[in-house]
Amino acid sequence: MNQHATVAELLPWFVNGTLNEADHALVDKHLKVCEECQSDLEQVLEMSAMFNAEKSDEIGTQNAARKKFEAALAHTKKDSLFEPYGSSATKVMASVAGVFFIAAVSMLFVPDETTFTTMSRSEPNHATVLQIVFRDGVTEDSIGDILMTEGRILLSGPSRLGVYRVSIGSGPGDELVRKLAEDPRVEFVEVEE
Amino acid sequence: MPKVNAQELQLLKATISDDHGAMMELYDLYYPRLTRFLYRLVQDPEVIEELVNDVMLAVWQKSAQFRGDSNVSTWILGIAYRKGLDAARKMNRYRQILGQFTDITSTESASEVEKINADRDLNRLLGNLSTDQRAVAVLSFEFGYSYPEIAEILDIPVNTVKTRMYYARRTMQSSLAKEARRGEAP
Numbered sequence: 001m002n003q004h005a006t007v008a009e010l011l012p013w014f015v016n017g018t019l020n021e022a023d024h025a026l027v028d029k030h031l032k033v034c035e036e037c038q039s040d041l042e043q044v045l046e047m048s049a050m051f052n053a054e055k056s057d058e059i060g061t062q063n064a065a066r067k068k069f070e071a072a073l074a075h076t077k078k079d080s081l082f083e084p085y086g087s088s089a090t091k092v093m094a095s096v097a098g099v100f101f102i103a104a105v106s107m108l109f110v111p112d113e114t115t116f117t118t119m120s121r122s123e124p125n126h127a128t129v130l131q132i133v134f135r136d137g138v139t140e141d142s143i144g145d146i147l148m149t150e151g152r153i154l155l156s157g158p159s160r161l162g163v164y165r166v167s168i169g170s171g172p173g174d175e176l177v178r179k180l181a182e183d184p185r186v187e188f189v190e191v192e193e
Numbered sequence: 194m195p196k197v198n199a200q201e202l203q204l205l206k207a208t209i210s211d212d213h214g215a216m217m218e219l220y221d222l223y224y225p226r227l228t229r230f231l232y233r234l235v236q237d238p239e240v241i242e243e244l245v246n247d248v249m250l251a252v253w254q255k256s257a258q259f260r261g262d263s264n265v266s267t268w269i270l271g272i273a274y275r276k277g278l279d280a281a282r283k284m285n286r287y288r289q290i291l292g293q294f295t296d297i298t299s300t301e302s303a304s305e306v307e308k309i310n311a312d313r314d315l316n317r318l319l320g321n322l323s324t325d326q327r328a329v330a331v332l333s334f335e336f337g338y339s340y341p342e343i344a345e346i347l348d349i350p351v352n353t354v355k356t357r358m359y360y361a362r363r364t365m366q367s368s369l370a371k372e373a374r375r376g377e378a379p
Contacts (some may be wrong), residue, residue: 009355010340012362016340023379043366051334053311060356065242069220070248073213076250078257141275 003030007037011044096156127175129155132164132180133188142185165192201265216219220249226266226336227273233331234277236320246311263345267338271346274328283322321368326361329354354367 007030013019014027031037040093147166157164158180168176173191180189201222207215227245232238251272259268268345320325328347332338340358 009359012333012358013340016333016337016339018337018342044362046369047330047362047365048334050315051331052331053315062221065224065246066217066220068242069246069293072246072250073216073253076253078211078254129368139275 004034004037007031008040011041012048015041015048024047028049030152042130052152069093085089093157094155100156127153127167127169128171129192130166130168130180131188132157132166132186133162133189134164135146135187139184146180146185148185198265202261205252205256205259205265208253212333216253218251219252223249223269227269230270230273230331230336231277232281233316233319233335234274234324234328237279237280237317243274244276249275264342267342267346270332270336271348274347277328278324318365318368321363321364326357326364329357330361330365333358340365 007027010019010023010027019027027059029039095149132146134146142162147164151169153167155165155167157166177189177191180186201219202216204219204222208219226247227248228241230240231244231248235241235244248269250374252269257270258264319330322330325347332343333340333345338346340351340354343354347354
């Protein structure tokens with residue numbers, strides 16, 4: 001990228017004073033000789049002024065919000081699987097765990113050699129199943145975004161080793177595996193044999 | 194420029210040991226900043242209070258996950274950004290742009306009216322941006338974060354921060370120019 005374009009990109013942070021020494025010197029030097037960037041700087045200063053104009057009173061009432069928060073805090077456990085406003089991935093995992101539990105209990109009461117149906121979610125016939133492991137630090141919301149895309153069914157997970165099993169319907173799944181492997185959030189993905 | 198804040202770090206560490214008092218102190222410290230940031234992002238004042246509490250409950254629950262390799266503020270704002278992004282996606286942006294603000298009553302002083310109008314103008318300008326662009330603009334201009342810090346908060350590469358800012362500036366500049374032309378029209 002040429003210097004002019006580089007400087008143009010850095011102007012907002014030149015204005016808010018957060019550029020490192022080298023970048024600041026670069027911008028400062030270029031501005032002395034470039035009228036176009038000087039004009040850009042004026043625009044950025046105008047925008048900055050709008051953001052930093054004297055603000056109206058704080059939005060919302062801190063006292064009321066604080067009381068609600070304090071009450072919620074008293075009932076919120078640390079490291080709970082269930083956040084109060086729950087991520088979709090957590091809810092799905094809890095649902096799957098619950099279904100497996102009910103199925104396991106149901107099987108205790110089933111007569112021998114009787115055909116029965118369970119409430120558990122069976123894997124669709126001939127469905128391709130992927131095994132996915134996410135990188136450390138990936139948020140539950142991000143995991144949910146990947147696992148809960150239309151057409152995908154979360155079958156189980158995470159296992160003790162952090163493996164999620166996801167049904168993606170019929171089809172070889174190679175293309176999806178390639179795409180997911182390129183996702184920086186994914187540590188490992190392969191088609192289950 | 195936001196620097197490492199020893200007090201905030203101490204408070205966050207205390208919350209790991211289930212210190213409710215420390216958590217409430219952290220809440221009081223962050224309430225103004227979070228309401229301002231989420232308001233800019235989501236542009237609906239009615240949901241801000243619940244969102245702020247949602248963010249701080251997540252901070253409480255996840256405090257043990259804070260690795261200490263970033264500022265407390267970038268970590269908390271990262272959580273706020275993800276919660277705000279989810280909330281903004283669910284809303285109709287056109288509805289947000291129209292009259293989501295408090296009415297000006299006759300008891301408002303002239304200076305308060307000016308402040309409210311200035312705030313409303315800025316929000317209208319920001320309403321033309323995507324949520325991602327809005328986040329970059331607000332974190333830079335209003336909160337004074339550097340572009341590497343913004344990259345950390347939003348969990349995106351630094352070049353993506355610069356690109357989003359470029360498009361945000363272009364859109365805002367275009368909106369300002371249109372408003373100026375409207376103002377000049379007979």
